Amino acid sequence: MAKPFDRRSFMRLSAASLGAGALLRFMPFGSTANGMTLGNLLGSRNGEAPGPFSIVQLSDTHVGFQGPPDPLGTKAFERAVDAVNALNPQPDLILFTGDLTHDSEDPAEHAKRFAAFKAISGRLRVKKQMHVPGEHDAALDGGTLFREHFGETHYSFDHRGVHFVALDNVSAGKPIVGAEQIAWLKKDLARFPKTAPIVVFTHRPLFDLKPEWEWFTSDGDEVMNVLAPYDAVTVLYGHIHRLNHSTIGKSQHYAARSLIFAFPEPPAASTAEKKPLPFDKTQPFRNLGIREITGNSTRHTLSVNDVELTSRELSGTEGVQQILKTGDFL
Amino acid sequence: MNRFNKSLIPSLLTLLLAAASVVAQPETPARVIEISAKKFEFTPNVVTLKKDEPVTIHFTSTDRAHGLLVKEFKIDLDADVGKPADVTVTPHEAGSFAAICDHYCGSGHGNMKMTFVVE
Ligand SMILES: [Cu+2]
Numbered sequence: 267m268a269k270p271f272d273r274r275s276f277m278r279l280s281a282a283s284l285g286a287g288a289l290l291r292f293m294p295f296g297s298t299a300n301g302m303t304l305g306n307l308l309g310s311r312n313g314e315a316p317g318p319f320s321i322v323q324l325s326d327t328h329v330g331f332q333g334p335p336d337p338l339g340t341k342a343f344e345r346a347v348d349a350v351n352a353l354n355p356q357p358d359l360i361l362f363t364g365d366l367t368h369d370s371e372d373p374a375e376h377a378k379r380f381a382a383f384k385a386i387s388g389r390l391r392v393k394k395q396m397h398v399p400g401e402h403d404a405a406l407d408g409g410t411l412f413r414e415h416f417g418e419t420h421y422s423f424d425h426r427g428v429h430f431v432a433l434d435n436v437s438a439g440k441p442i443v444g445a446e447q448i449a450w451l452k453k454d455l456a457r458f459p460k461t462a463p464i465v466v467f468t469h470r471p472l473f474d475l476k477p478e479w480e481w482f483t484s485d486g487d488e489v490m491n492v493l494a495p496y497d498a499v500t501v502l503y504g505h506i507h508r509l510n511h512s513t514i515g516k517s518q519h520y521a522a523r524s525l526i527f528a529f530p531e532p533p534a535a536s537t538a539e540k541k542p543l544p545f546d547k548t549q550p551f552r553n554l555g556i557r558e559i560t561g562n563s564t565r566h567t568l569s570v571n572d573v574e575l576t577s578r579e580l581s582g583t584e585g586v587q588q589i590l591k592t593g594d595f596l
Numbered sequence: 597m598n599r600f601n602k603s604l605i606p607s608l609l610t611l612l613l614a615a616a617s618v619v620a621q622p623e624t625p626a627r628v629i630e631i632s633a634k635k636f637e638f639t640p641n642v643v644t645l646k647k648d649e650p651v652t653i654h655f656t657s658t659d660r661a662h663g664l665l666v667k668e669f670k671i672d673l674d675a676d677v678g679k680p681a682d683v684t685v686t687p688h689e690a691g692s693f694a695a696i697c698d699h700y701c702g703s704g705h706g707n708m709k710m711t712f713v714v715e
Binding site: 369371401405406436439440441474477478479480482484535536537538539540 | 692696700706
């Protein structure tokens with residue numbers, strides 16, 4: 267660690283196992299170790315200064331969804347809220363990467379689902395919560411309901427020396443970011459040095475992961491071209507309801523587990539059917555989970571830790587058995 | 597077609613002759629394939645294409661906006677009621693390829709798809 271950092275490989279994967287958490291190295295805002303210590307001292311609470319932080323990503327809660335792959339409805343989401351509330355210290359902020367709600371053709375019913383989402387997310391002790399829409403939130407009405415509840419569908423902010431960018435690749439109805447938003451992104455990033463750590467959060471993958479399952483963004487290449495000059499780009503997304511880690515150029519892309527039901531590993535055949543993994547009542551929260559991202563600018567690291575909700579330290583088997591016994595999920 | 601109609605040949609024969617004349621011409625316009633979309637299906641559901649033969653896809657919708665996406669052939673169309681869309685493509689690879697609706701259209705959207713078979 268005493269060795270000077272190679273700025274070109276400013277954020278690189280040093281431990282790639284997703285289950286164990288991937289460790290990424292970064293150096294915020296090209297400062298020296300002394301500068302960062304000063305930053306830590308000065309910016310202990312304002313969120314702007316480089317320093318240690320932890321954030322949580324929750325994805326695809328699909329509030330309002332009812333169906334066989336998840337007869338538990340919002341139970342996993344509620345369990346995740348309890349798990350996050352138990353973290354000590356608490357994370358600085360929560361990122362929700364889309365499909366907060368499950369859509370309804372009836373706008374009044376969909377509005378109720380937004381309210382139900384907020385009732386549950388409102389129980390989080392962390393009040394700084396950032397959202398991007400998924401297609402189930404915003405594709406039928408172009409994002410109207412989402413905006414009413416959460417504001418703009420794309421925006422950016424700085425936290426602890428990391429620049430966060432929220433991108434909307436759903437509300438046009440198609441898997442697309444669009445020229446206007448890409449122009450905005452270019453402008454937004456222009457003030458940053460190439461070494462600035464950037465976290466992009468969005469719903470769909472920004473690359474062709476499985477286009478036949480709509481796991482792609484049609485102009486994702488253009489977005490990645492805008493991000494390409496930056497050495498330390500991490501993209502956090504949801505949509506695919508399973509873990510995935512991919513490297514595109516210098517950027518790292520992480521899909522999060524959902525909090526409703528999981529999709530399987532996609533088979534190679536283009537025509538393979540996309541259907542959720544069946545519900546397993548002996549392990550009701552299997553393949554569902556939360557993600558914690560921790561950064562430490564003194565140690566120049568950013569690590570992504572994915573934890574399944576079935577994991578003992580998070581939920582405890584007793585709680586699960588309790589839910590099974592009450593049978594209120596059937 | 598008009599010249600055949602005027603000569604009062606039975607319609608089946610008309611079609612055969614028309615088809616024959618199309619095959620005989622060396623520089624024919626691409627074959628047109630009509631695909632119609634509604635929630636949550638495509639009609640027809642399977643379309644067979646010939647490898648290296650250009651085809652024009654004429655895509656229509658009868659209820660709302662839908663997409664037709666086949667990444668492999670660069671088909672990426674959007675149609676709405678009264679707003680059809682066309683593209684001419686030439687598949688160069690044999691096999692079965694999934695086409696999906698990539699314009700979100702409601703609860704059954706995730707399973708709205710069809711198959712292109714290239715022989
Ligand atoms: Cu559709």
